Structures are given as C-alpha cells and as structure tokens.
Amino acid sequence: MQNTTHTHCLRCGRPLTSAKSQAAGYGPTCARHIRRAQVELTDYKAHQVASAIxxxxxxxxxxxxxxxxxxxxxxxxxxHLVHPAACNCKAGLRGTRCYHQLAARMLLAA
Ligand SMILES: [Zn+2]
Ligand SMILES: [Zn+2]
Structure with missing residues (x-):
C-alpha cells in the first residue's frame, strides 16, 4: 500500500473529499469507470488482473x-515507465505482458 494521499482525482482532476478516495487517487465515479473498463483480458492471468487493479x-x-x-x-x-504496449520493468523488457501495461490499458479504456 502507498502512504501517499491524493487531493485530486487522477482521472478527472476533481477534488477528492473522502479519505478512501484520497488514498485511492480516484473519486467513486472514476473508480467505477476503471473497474468496468472494457479491456481484453484473455492474455492475462487472474493474478495479473488483480495486481493491475x-x-x-x-x-x-x-x-x-x-x-x-x-x-x-x-x-x-x-x-517504471508504462505504455499500453510496453513497459520498462523486468518482464516488460523481456517482451512479456506485465500487469503495468494492463493497468495502463484499463486507465485508457475507462
Ligand atoms: Zn474522477
Ligand atoms: Zn511492467
């Protein structure tokens, strides 16, 4: 877990009011959008999806x-620097799909 708190939503930039949102970095609406993001998950294992979330x-x-x-x-x-199709973590540099890329895709699709 991160100790950082966020004052504004990382997705829409609106001020975050609840402690839960400030810890997550997203307001409830944006968090819901991200969870529902339509991302092709077939290439990913369940633990990678959980890590991305x-x-x-x-x-x-x-x-x-x-x-x-x-x-x-x-x-x-x-x-790590992450692009939806690339990442500079160890797995990403080997050309493996890592959960960072998955998280980036989820955020872009949200
Ligand atoms: Zn938001
Ligand atoms: Zn990565």
Missing amino acids: DLIEDGAIVLIRDQVFAAVSTDGTET
Whole structure:
C-alpha cells in the first residue's frame, strides 16, 4: 500500500473529499469507470488482473503524458515507465505482458 494521499482525482482532476478516495487517487465515479473498463483480458492471468487493479486503486500508476504512465514498483523503490504496449520493468523488457501495461490499458479504456 502507498502512504501517499491524493487531493485530486487522477482521472478527472476533481477534488477528492473522502479519505478512501484520497488514498485511492480516484473519486467513486472514476473508480467505477476503471473497474468496468472494457479491456481484453484473455492474455492475462487472474493474478495479473488483480495486481493491475491494486496498482490503480493504490494510486500507484499515474498518467504523465499522452499514453505514458509512471508506475511505482510493488516495493516502492522503483518507478517504471508504462505504455499500453510496453513497459520498462523486468518482464516488460523481456517482451512479456506485465500487469503495468494492463493497468495502463484499463486507465485508457475507462
Ligand atoms: Zn474522477
Ligand atoms: Zn511492467
């Protein structure tokens, strides 16, 4: 879990009022959009989908420029640059689909 709190929604930029939203980085409406995002999941395993949702709900993946996200690694020591089709984490550099890419796709589809 991240200790960072967010004052504004990472998706729409509106101020976040509840402690839960501030921890997640998304308001309830945006959180619902992200959960319902239509993303092709057949290439991903269930644990990767769960990790991607965790990453998003922890506010640990943030859009930094068009289609490019910064994602904090699980232990919080590294930041990966993530594109829906590429990532510079170990798995991504090997050409494996990682959950960072999945999270980026979910956010773009939301
Ligand atoms: Zn929002
Ligand atoms: Zn990755």
